[in-house]
Amino acid sequence: MFREILAKIEYYHTIIIHRHMKPDPDALGSQVGLKKIITHNFPDKRVLVTGHNEPTLDWITHMDEVTDSDYQDALVIVTDTANTPRIDDKRYASGAFLIKIDHHPNDDSYGDICYVDTTASSTSEIICDFAQTVGLSLSDEAARLLYIGIIGDTGRFLYPATSSKTLAIASYLRQFPFDFSALSRQMDSFPLKIAKLQGYVFEHLEIDPTGAACVLLTQEILKKFDVTDAETAAIVGSPGKIDSIKAWAIFVEQADKHYRVRLRSKDKVINAIAKRHDGGGHPLASGANSYSAAENAQIFQELKELFL
Numbered sequence: 001m002f003r004e005i006l007a008k009i010e011y012y013h014t015i016i017i018h019r020h021m022k023p024d025p026d027a028l029g030s031q032v033g034l035k036k037i038i039t040h041n042f043p044d045k046r047v048l049v050t051g052h053n054e055p056t057l058d059w060i061t062h063m064d065e066v067t068d069s070d071y072q073d074a075l076v077i078v079t080d081t082a083n084t085p086r087i088d089d090k091r092y093a094s095g096a097f098l099i100k101i102d103h104h105p106n107d108d109s110y111g112d113i114c115y116v117d118t119t120a121s122s123t124s125e126i127i128c129d130f131a132q133t134v135g136l137s138l139s140d141e142a143a144r145l146l147y148i149g150i151i152g153d154t155g156r157f158l159y160p161a162t163s164s165k166t167l168a169i170a171s172y173l174r175q176f177p178f179d180f181s182a183l184s185r186q187m188d189s190f191p192l193k194i195a196k197l198q199g200y201v202f203e204h205l206e207i208d209p210t211g212a213a214c215v216l217l218t219q220e221i222l223k224k225f226d227v228t229d230a231e232t233a234a235i236v237g238s239p240g241k242i243d244s245i246k247a248w249a250i251f252v253e254q255a256d257k258h259y260r261v262r263l264r265s266k267d268k269v270i271n272a273i274a275k276r277h278d279g280g281g282h283p284l285a286s287g288a289n290s291y292s293a294a295e296n297a298q299i300f301q302e303l304k305e306l307f308l
């Protein structure tokens with residue numbers, strides 16, 4: 001299927017690349033990494049990236065200005081996005097041809113071409129695999145972006161989705177002259193206010209004897225620590241540092257009073273719980289939405305029951 005994707009890239013002059021809302025490093029790395037590969041190999045093509053510019057990730061990259069008329073006769077590629085409601089920028093449907101490239105479970109198989117590899121650690125890994133397979137070369141910036149995506153989604157090679165192929169691709173990317181150490185340091189650091197929020201999380205985690213844990217971050221707490229919903233990404237993995245914790249939920253109250261639920265697990269599959277609560281995601285890293293304190297309690301109960 002990589003050859004079919006390449007044929008479409010060769011055919012269209014304008015290519016617009018989308019990714020999911022609330023982007024993470026893999027969403028941005030795969031989206032803009034693909035753009036850099038295409039422009040490096042086909043300098044005459046017009047390649048645009050669209051979506052919200054996430055302020056906490058502006059050190060990674062920026063989006064382009066994309067007008068409605070740009071979509072005329074354009075190829076649209078969506079990276080790292082499991083389902084259409086989560087695609088950032090609804091104009092994705094107004095191009096001439098649509099391609100999905102993703103590594104999440106393929107619950108919503110959209111696009112004229114749909115390439116999904118759930119064994120890949122990240123969509124950035126798939127983009128690099130694609131380039132290598134069809135013989136496209138990488139620019140230094142493409143390598144930097146794809147490397148960011150891979151270390152973002154693997155927790156710097158910690159999570160089980162890290163395969164020998166992931167490491168081989170990371171090794172290939174590491175040969176390019178981007179500042180690997182500064183980048184790793186950047187992704188491992190956070191502002192003091194996030195360190196304080198992490199302290200709050202450790203202090204207030206409810207840990208069940210089964211190994212299920214949860215914590216609630218209300219709007220009041222976010223305000224107190226001066227953090228945005230997006231900035232909570234920096235502490236999502238923190239409960240996993242505690243040896244007795246096996247799976248956890250972080251309930252983040254939103255301005256409209258519903259809760260964004262961030263679910264993580266070391267081993268047991270949790271995305272079925274996410275799907276039951278207006279969400280989805282990977283087997284060990286999912287997100288959901290809860291609409292009451294009672295639903296939060298229900299989600300925590302479901303998490304505990306995994307271990308009974």
Ligand code: AMP
Nearest residue numbers: 262263278279280281282285286287288
């Ligand atoms: P997060 O906790 O937001 O970092 O999300 C973890 C994983 O779950 C990501 O791969 C997301 O794509 C996925 N995810 C998060 N929220 C949702 C949702 N509401 N619906 C489907 N998938 C989601």
